[in-house]
Amino acid sequence: MSLFTVTGMSSAADVDAVENWAKDVWSHAVLYENENNPILQKFAFTGRAQFDYVVIDGEGTTAGGPGRDLSYDNFNTRRLRAGFKAGLFQDFTLHVEADFDPDEDPFYRRLTDANLAWKPSDAFELKIGKQGMGFTLDGKTSSKELLTIDRSALSGNLWFSNEYIPGITVSGELGNWHYSTGFFSQGEQDNEFGEFNSGTSWVGTIGYDLSDMTGADTAVVAFDYVINEENPSSPALFTNRSFGQIASLNTIWEKDQYGFRGDVSFGDGFLGQPDVWGLVLMPYYDITDRLQLVARYTFLKSDGNDGVRYNGYDSIVVNGRRGDQYQEGYLGFNYYLYEHKIKLQTGLQYISMRDQANNGGAFDGFNLTTGIRFSW
Secondary structure (H helix, E strand, C coil): CCHHHHHHHCCHHHHHHHHHHHHHHHCCCEEEECCCCCCCEEEECCCCCCCCEEEEEEEEEEECEEEEEEEEEEEEEEEEEEEEEEEECCCCEEEEEEECCCCCCCEEEEEEEEEEEEEEECCEEEEEEEEEEECCCHHHHHHHCCCCCCCCCCHHHHHCCCCEEEEEEEEEECCCCCEEEEEEEECEECCCCCCCCEEEEEEEHHHHHHHCHHHHEEEEEEEEEECCCCCCCCHEECCCEEEEEEEEEEEEEECEEEEEEEEEEEEECCCCCCCCCEEEEEEEEECCCCCEEEEEEEEEEEEECCCCCCCCCCHHCCCCCCCCCEEEEEEEEEEEEEECCEEEEEEEEEEEECCCCCCCCCEEEEEEEEEEEEEE
């Protein structure tokens, strides 16, 4: 039986028709385009709409007490964002985008992107304003292009989940090398640019493309390094993580139908946050041009109690409690109706968290999440 018989798309022709329809509809997101206009070269709507249905079932513990059944199921609007990009004066791009939640009041949640980029060449791009602070394998992968239903717990613990922070970055490509470096505000956060009343965070990335050397379609190795100024008011800051230094060695490798992504990361904790280290191993295989199988193993360990956070929906089940050692096994499928612009994703996770403090953070169970992803 075809994967899409249940939705009425029972043949390859039906799926191709959906892709052709989507290409036509998506083309209307570009409202204006003229490379010869010296002022405005392009104006386009941008955004994403991501919807999930999640079922979690397992066993946890009460604080200092016996085990208990824990479960959760719900339909969620995972992400809903809209904005625009404008190409200006040949070398400039203005990007403004906001985050919305139809399940909350007010509907508007926050400004995500609000930045101006100047890119005179591939070797140099300067970006100023509110933007994503990218490090770790999943942390620097757009949610539009994730191969799993959501980011790994490694990025959920070490990467700044607030993600969009006011800052200034420089990036580019020089031959097989790519680089990025930037400074970001640690001021108190709000829904827009926050307060510039504290220190800064610095992030640097250096990477090398090994594809010519290895014969792979893609073979990139990168090292990310972050330095945060210690601040007693850290929970209120944009960075939202209490690590003085974070290091990540990550890679992407692809050849024909096979692929692998990996990440080994470490965070040096402060303000009561224990040190944390972890790894992610993620092989994947393209069964057809549209259907993809993805597996993932995640391991995280802290050198003290309550140093490891749950990720995403799992944190709801345990009411925000933490543990000290986390393991996850993930198996999922992606079906690409129109590349990453329209895709269906399903992921089954087995999750185990150890809680040596015995204060209610332990969990052992399964998470099944199915979602549809749109981006433009």
